[in-house]
Amino acid sequence: MYHVKQTPEISVAPMLDWTDRHCRVFLRSFAPHVRLYTEMVTTGAIIFGDRDRYLAFSPSEHPVALQLGGSDPAHLGQCAAIGADYGYDEINLNCGCPSDRVQNGAFGACLMKDPGRVGDCVSNMINAAQDTEITVKCRIGVDECVDEEFLHAFVKSIHEAGCRKVIIHARKAWLKGLSPKENREIPPLRYDIAAGIKTAFPDMRVIVNGGIKTLAETQSHLDTFDGVMIGREAYQNPWVLTEIEQALYGHPTTASRADIARAMIPYIEERRATGTPVKSITRHMLGLYQGQRGGRVWRRILSTEAHLPGTTGAIIETALAAVDQAVGPEWIAA
Known part of the structure; x- marks a missing residue:
């Protein structure tokens, strides 16, 4: 111990x-x-x-x-x-x-x-x-x-x-x-x-x-x-x-990966309002699902779509939905 x-x-x-x-x-x-x-x-x-x-x-x-x-x-x-x-x-x-x-x-x-x-x-x-x-x-x-x-x-x-x-x-x-x-x-x-x-x-x-x-x-x-x-x-x-x-x-983590991702949305919107491109923030989030099922689709969406004109913090929900779809209900239940 x-x-x-x-x-x-x-x-x-x-x-x-x-x-x-x-x-x-x-x-x-x-x-x-x-x-x-x-x-x-x-x-x-x-x-x-x-x-x-x-x-x-x-x-x-x-x-x-x-x-x-x-x-x-x-x-x-x-x-x-x-x-x-x-x-x-x-x-x-x-x-x-x-x-x-x-x-x-x-x-x-x-x-x-x-x-x-x-x-x-x-x-x-x-x-x-x-x-x-x-x-x-x-x-x-x-x-x-x-x-x-x-x-x-x-x-x-x-x-x-x-x-x-x-x-x-x-x-x-x-x-x-x-x-x-x-x-x-x-x-x-x-x-x-x-x-x-x-x-x-x-x-x-x-x-x-x-x-x-x-x-x-x-x-x-x-x-x-x-x-x-x-x-x-x-x-x-x-x-x-x-x-x-x-x-x-001694600080147990109760937040899931999805919770952590969603918590970034208000920050993304706050910074976006001052001129910060969404991609400047989401590029640091690519490793969130490292080693997890759904990690590849998470990285792909944030890497390819965050730079598109008009992108907002909603890209996080888009990527999370894609992760859920890639993982499947059996894996989520497990």
Whole structure:
């Protein structure tokens, strides 16, 4: 029998092009206590762009964290203060993304090679954000580094700057030769290296990320770590969040998949009235029936019909009716 010694922190990873505000509203329906993260937002977008476009969110998303991308301590401090004013529960610095675009901006995983600069960034963010927690997400290493020593030196720099929570993707990042997708799959997972940080810095909350897909895997990691961050699985099969919510937070899910889908209709209509295309919301709902009978027709309708002119929230009822028809009365009764 699994027992939780303290309230664990379970979260959904920041994922570019995926965890926007519409996705987060949908995911919140599955798990009231799981922490949600924004896509990475660059400091330049916040300072020089449309802030509401990048930072506005719905109250239902709490607890929600803003992930920042940048390498200039002053700019990160400024953006941390802005994020705090918007009401985010946490502001996270991205030191783990290996994409070429991020490297060209001299931030993301390549920042791990300059722990002194990261320490300055974190210090400025803490001073600027006041009561809002500042955290860091990183890899276990970069390129040819000596993993344990490299990661220890990096975490030491953010610890000395005042950071008390680090999220570690337990894979090395290869800045050249691997695509972002390959960097999520090819470097071997080394949870043991991440676990060494918990031993070396006992006053830090260490959240582990990478390759975790099930409730059982989540529970096993909580024997070592303070929390677990789930990435693609939570997006592609969000029902797993209901299992985690019930087991770890004691919050049984009484809503069915159809209930969750229907609950999105008022939100779709609210956003549609302000100019948001229906497809911008329904694209995040494709995984609702993952692994279930009727899942294929659900995905087909939302994928092919949501972009048509005049589409409204009624497309959800259309798709649900098609799922019922595909499943059949015997299956529904079972």
